[in-house]
Amino acid sequence: MALEKPIIPTFSLTERDRRWSLLRAATKKANFDALIALPHEGHWDQFGCDTRYITQIGGTQTEVGCVLPLDADVTAVVRGENEIEWWGLAQDWVTDIRPSRRSYGEPVIERLKEVRAERVGVIALSGMVRAPEGVVPWGTFEKIRTTLPNVKFANATDVMQEVRAVKSAEEVAFIEKAAEIIGHAIEVLIQHAKVGVGEHELIAEMLREVVRRGGEPITMMLFGTGGPEVPWAQRVFTTRKLRPGDLINTEVEGKYAGYIAQALQPISLGPKPKDLAKIFDATKVIFDRMLQFLKPGISFGAVAKFYQDEVTAAGYEPDGALMHGRGLGEDAPMLWGARKDFPEKDQLLKAGHVFILKPACKQGFMRDSIRAGDTVAIEANGARRLGKRELAFVAV
Numbered sequence: 292m293a294l295e296k297p298i299i300p301t302f303s304l305t306e307r308d309r310r311w312s313l314l315r316a317a318t319k320k321a322n323f324d325a326l327i328a329l330p331h332e333g334h335w336d337q338f339g340c341d342t343r344y345i346t347q348i349g350g351t352q353t354e355v356g357c358v359l360p361l362d363a364d365v366t367a368v369v370r371g372e373n374e375i376e377w378w379g380l381a382q383d384w385v386t387d388i389r390p391s392r393r394s395y396g397e398p399v400i401e402r403l404k405e406v407r408a409e410r411v412g413v414i415a416l417s418g419m420v421r422a423p424e425g426v427v428p429w430g431t432f433e434k435i436r437t438t439l440p441n442v443k444f445a446n447a448t449d450v451m452q453e454v455r456a457v458k459s460a461e462e463v464a465f466i467e468k469a470a471e472i473i474g475h476a477i478e479v480l481i482q483h484a485k486v487g488v489g490e491h492e493l494i495a496e497m498l499r500e501v502v503r504r505g506g507e508p509i510t511m512m513l514f515g516t517g518g519p520e521v522p523w524a525q526r527v528f529t530t531r532k533l534r535p536g537d538l539i540n541t542e543v544e545g546k547y548a549g550y551i552a553q554a555l556q557p558i559s560l561g562p563k564p565k566d567l568a569k570i571f572d573a574t575k576v577i578f579d580r581m582l583q584f585l586k587p588g589i590s591f592g593a594v595a596k597f598y599q600d601e602v603t604a605a606g607y608e609p610d611g612a613l614m615h616g617r618g619l620g621e622d623a624p625m626l627w628g629a630r631k632d633f634p635e636k637d638q639l640l641k642a643g644h645v646f647i648l649k650p651a652c653k654q655g656f657m658r659d660s661i662r663a664g665d666t667v668a669i670e671a672n673g674a675r676r677l678g679k680r681e682l683a684f685v686a687v
Contacts, residue, residue: 297381300468300505300548301347306461307384310344310454315361317450324408325360326447327435328415330395331426336509336549338426340620341414341451342367343549347382350549351509356395357385360406368398396434403439412447419448420621452623456616457643462550463668463677466617466645470552470666470677472506473545477556477680484558484687486535490516491528497543506545511553513542519564521557521659536561540659551617553647554678555664559686567661570652571684573605575663577650578682582667585640585648585674591626592636598628598650607652610660614646617666644669645677 318326328342332352342357343349346367356368366387369375375388389398403411413432417425425448436444458466476497483496494512502508515522516537524540533539539558544551557571577598584597594614602609613628615621622645624638649664665678 294376294380297377299381300465301382302384302461302465302548304383306459307347309459311359311365313454314345314359314450317454318359318361318412318447321412321447321450323361323410323412323445323447323450325358325403325406326412326414326450327356327358327399327403328451329356329399329413329427329431330354331415331428333426334422334621335511335544336507336546337551337620338415338419338422340549340618340622341455344451344455344619347384348378348388350507354391354393354395356391356399358399358402358406360402360408363406366398366402368395395428396431396438399431400435400438403435403442408442410443410445412450413444414447414451416444416446416448418446420452420616420623420625422621455618456623457641458618458645458668459643462618463643463645465547465550466552466666466668467677469506469545469547469550470554471545471679472501472504472547473543473552473554474678474680475504476500476543476545477541477554480539480541480556481558481685481687484533484539484560486533486537486560488533489530490514490533491530493539494528501545504545506547507549510546510551511542511544515540515659521567521657521661523659533560538564538567538661540661542664549619551619552666552677553617553664554666554680555649555662557661557684559684561686563684563686566654568684570607570654571661571663573602573607573652574650574661575682577601577605577652578648578663578665581648581650582674582676585667585669587640587642587669587671589640590636591624591633591638591640594626594640595628595630595633595636599631602650602652605652607654610651610653613650614648617645617647640669642669642671648674 513524615625651660663682
């Protein structure tokens with residue numbers, strides 16, 4: 292009796308062919324015969340994004356590796372026979388799916404021998420956005436390297452990052468769906484934010500809504516409560532109960548088929564502190580002005596200057612993390628925003644870049660800032676905000 296096909300969001304074969312064509316062109320330009328990606332599921336599943344980009348296999352801490360040869364079929368490596376059967380039904384991009392039995396190096400070695408690869412690019416060996424030391428498992432890579440002593444291995448992170456940085460229309464549509472999901476989760480957060488409710492209870496309600504709307508539960512939920520200073524939004528869910536006058540500081544993400552949209556939602560339990568309300572209003576104005584300013588061909592240096600000038604004119608100081616790529620993970624490019632001079636200043640915005648845009652205004656010492664922010668896509672005629680919710684500092 293045949294198994295029922297799992298119903299999960301998937302991309303078209305046209306999207307697969309687009310990605311593989313771009314990756315193979317970049318692989319050939321870098322003088323590699325093949326690319327390999329090895330399992331690593333840290334950072335809310337984001338460290339497995341390169342394999343998922345190539346194969347569509349992944350999510351919810353699925354262990355998977357892959358081999359992308361220049362002139363042969365892509366091979367995916369999963370844990371065992373049951374995953375082969377399930378993923379063989381769930382997606383139609385890859386038909387060569389092999390078991391690892393938790394020893395992922397061996398099927399990768401086998402495939403590299405089959406395609407007679409002499410120069411192999413290792414994705415995520417080093418130089419990832421926010422993971423400069425890489426995330427490749429040492430034991431697996433050592434097994435591959437020592438078993439194939441005549442093969443030359445080198446870092447191929449840039450090959451993947453450059454292709455992944457520019458999104459297709461299908462990818463942007465998935466990120467827009469993620470923005471819709473996190474918008475609903477924020478509505479639920481506002482509804483349940485009351486004195487006496489625990490932080491963990493609020494997170495539980497948000498995650499329930501994410502999954503109910505078709506999103507993935509392994510997703511970033513940075514969350515902090517307290518006052519009178521703005522609390523750190525951090526990743527550990529505590530059982531602290533909300534108190535009168537508390538501030539809730541969030542930096543949260545929705546994830547749809549692995550694709551991420553990020554949003555910020557500050558909340559005050561009681562009247563909003565006037566100084567913080569003023570700061571938030573300033574960041575909302577700057578957000579709207581930057582949305583009009585951003586377009587393909589604008590340099591990162593020009594973006595940073597525009598942001599810094601706007602913040603200074605409002606009477607505040609700029610802070611970091613202005614824009615960083617969103618997609619399947621910590622996508623390039625990143626623009627910190629607070630520095631006057633930085634190596635990426637001549638880099639240009641491209642149609643297909645997707646960012647979280649979150650301008651900050653700080654005044655003197657602030658542990659963290661209250662700011663407006665949402666996910667935006669750079670399109671041919673300018674920037675488009677992907678979220679639909681109102682950007683507001685909410686009092687409950």
